[in-house]
Amino acid sequence: MDQSLSSDRLHSDLLPAADAALDDAAPEPRSFLDRLFDRGLLIRTGVDGLYGRSGAFESVVEALDRLVSRIGGADGAEALRFPPGMARSSFERSGYLKGFPHLAGTVHSFCGNEADHARLLACLDAGEDWTAKQAATDIVLTPAACYPLYPVAAARGRLPADGLLFDLQSYCFRHEPSLEPTRMQLFRMREYVRMGTPEQVLAFRELWLARGTKMMSDLGLPLAIDPANDPFFGRAGKMLANNQRAQALKFELNVPVNSEDKPTACLSFNYHQDHFGTTWGIEQGDGSVAHTACVGFGLERITLALLRHHGLDLDAWPADVRAQLFG
Ligand code: ATP
Ligand code: ZN
Ligand code: MG
8 A cells, every 4th residue: 555645635525624523513524425425426225335326427437438448449359248147057157156155146036826926915015024935046146247258258169379358347246235335236347358378368467457557547546556355255265365365366456435544446457367267168279278367447436436536526527537538
């Protein structure tokens, strides 16, 4: 973390008045989330981490999506878009439930008869659990934009000599309700995914570490690149997390958004080694198992970082930032 960051870099609009702490009668300072609600940038649904977005908020998300496309545009990535649900069979095979059972979201539907329907409505009226006749469907919610891609790539057969590069964007679900606006349950992740030799995918990750850093600092955001780990579940998960850090498999680009002490991962740079290649049988041209890496952009998180640092009024953002996004 860059220790030179100081709170005066955060936009004053969002900081409590300097004398508020001294005055017992002063109202509690509004949280960042409340200020976003007050301005209508995010819209309450009654569920933590599940929000509507205003047109202004969306205009930033869309501008960031375009900016990422401009930066990566010359690389010739193949664009694919999947809906925010994926095949349950693929999800089961992916290994997600080994690492992150606590984050997964499944789609269940009513599968009963008319008598079951009557019971459902009676339960609903009585305020009782009505979900007994819900059964798992063939669809689960996508946990990361790249998850639906691997089986598709594997089905195409061996990789060409220079590997493959994909451009993805999806709403993703993670069951991690929070009052931090940066930790949503449904959010959009833009990704580039590289498949090939270890050298090819590591070069891709280096390239995006540099590009991502330049993109975010050009947007006037203070940042630091830090080693990171995924939030693997349970005691065995601790070892997986330690291993991921020891092998430098994951880096995050962190920006102070909710606080200076706990900055927020806005981009992540992940080297999966042969994990997905082995899981899905993705082969290089010579038949050896493919390595993969991805760079993920949290579109809501970057939007929130911009709002935090440049203020809640988009029209008042620095001209050069507006030019990069909306020019
Ligand atoms: P964190 O450590 O903060 O939970 P993560 O390691 O789970 O982040 P990744 O799995 O690498 O994040 O996801 C890629 C990107 O998606 C992140 O860099 C972030 O910008 C975004 N992201 C992840 N989780 C959320 C969330 N709950 N709400 C909004 N954006 C998210
Ligand atoms: Zn990914
Ligand atoms: Mg997480």
